[in-house]
Amino acid sequence: MGFTPTGKHLVAGDWLEGEGFFASSPAHGPAHRFSVGTGALVDRACEAAEEAFWYFGYAKRWERAAFLRVITEEIEARGEAITEIGSQETGLPAARLQGERARTIGQLRLFADHIELGGYLDRRVDVALPDRQPAPRPEIRMMQRPIGPVAVFGASNFPLAFSTAGGDTAAALAAGCPVVVKGHSAHPGTGEIVAEAIDAAIRRSGVHPGVFSLIQGNSREIGQAIVQHPLIKAVGFTGSLAGGRALFDLCAARPEPIPFFGELGSVNPMFLLPEALKARPEALGQGWAASLTMGAGQFCTNPGIAVVIEGPEADRFTAATTEALGKVAPQTMLSDGIARSYHEGQARMSERNAVRPLLATPMSGREVSPSLFETSSERFLTDHALGEEVFGPLGLVVRASSAEDMERLARAFVGQLTVTIHMEAADLAAARRLLPILERKAGRVLVNGFPTGVEVVDAMVHGGPYPASTNFGATSVGTLSIRRFLRPVAYQNLPQGLLPEDLDG
Known part of the structure; x- marks a missing residue:
């Protein structure tokens, strides 16, 4: 028809x-x-x-x-x-x-x-x-x-x-x-x-x-x-x-x-707590890659930033994410304008001294590939542009030095549609300290999930403090x-x- x-x-x-x-x-x-x-x-x-x-x-x-x-x-x-x-x-x-x-x-x-x-x-x-x-x-x-x-x-x-x-x-x-x-x-x-x-x-x-x-x-x-x-x-x-x-x-x-x-948009940060990162770094990396690239990353709840604490588990998570993203075939963006904005965002990120590229494939046209970068908490806190949304399958790993540093990062985020905590039972005390900060930042707080996908139900909140x-x-x-x-x-x-x-x- x-x-x-x-x-x-x-x-x-x-x-x-x-x-x-x-x-x-x-x-x-x-x-x-x-x-x-x-x-x-x-x-x-x-x-x-x-x-x-x-x-x-x-x-x-x-x-x-x-x-x-x-x-x-x-x-x-x-x-x-x-x-x-x-x-x-x-x-x-x-x-x-x-x-x-x-x-x-x-x-x-x-x-x-x-x-x-x-x-x-x-x-x-x-x-x-x-x-x-x-x-x-x-x-x-x-x-x-x-x-x-x-x-x-x-x-x-x-x-x-x-x-x-x-x-x-x-x-x-x-x-x-x-x-x-x-x-x-x-x-x-x-x-x-x-x-x-x-x-x-x-x-x-x-x-x-x-x-x-x-x-x-x-x-x-x-x-x-x-x-x-x-x-x-x-x-x-x-x-x-x-x-x-x-x-x-x-x-x-x-x-x-x-x-x-x-x-208006959101980077939807995820906070990966120490015991969760120790227990399942590869699974978390693969899950993030799948969520980040779903629909070519063209969801307003796309989780664009992962906050981890520096260490070998963070290395394993980052390696697993990079490997999984590298296997994703190019995807078609919704419009020429969205593709152009993604290319420009990836180029801006690649040119910044504050970040290290982990996966950044040169692209043109409406077909795009995922990109991944990483930076330190110090650089993230001094370069506010790193917290701005790049609409598409682009991720940024932010490495914190400690649980206290992770909380400091949480306080620095502007309003979001979602924030996510990945945790194990042993992370409960750290999650309790984070939750009052995160609920002031977003309309929806998730635990052990990925925010892409918004249920149409009575209890859903799809909104948040400005600029979300x-x-x-x-x-x-x-x-x-x-x-x-x-x-x-x-x-x-x-x-x-x-x-x-x-x-x-």
């Missing part, structure tokens, strides 16, 4: 052209032309989203849940075509895209179930105390309400799960917020076919068409226009630190500042992510007939 993109934008139920065109740059297969969005299209999409909010934001929870489930049916109906064009555009293997499609569907269904249960409303009631002295207390009820139209930016590294119908879109729609998506130019055809599925679900469900729009473009102007539009009330973003920070600043500078929920994300109190994965698009409203002394249905009774 093939799919040929129209190259148009979906704006409130209509497929429209903009001004000018850009061409996709697929890893294989045909390139396609896509229309470039305009300010007029942004206005039309945002105005339609605001109009839709008066219906969708006040719809019954079961109605929104049913709509989410219809979206999953329409995505599944296009499964083979989604895999085909997604593989062409990104170079990802079919199995990865099939798994990501299942995750996308799973997220939508999870939110459908979640809002039907109603716990996310966080309803609270303080009964009236008319006889209280010296003054009576009124009845006060509170619950969470949707905030209005939300802008979502598609991610380069997850063309399905973090893009058009991904986690941000699922959470916003579940909350009752219409969505305007800025499609990612690395996979515009994939974005279009998923938007087609959502459009079909809107028509089947009788939902207001302004509840979803997709605007494509290969420049920053369209994204800037969307986040600066006065009808947009929040932004969900997954991408680079530079791009995310620029949009964050625009959101803060608006006449009405709005929250920008950006997931722009809001340390939020997550972009898991049911708690719906809270980004809600705000609490208190209702004081409302008569029964005026109370919102979810607070009545």
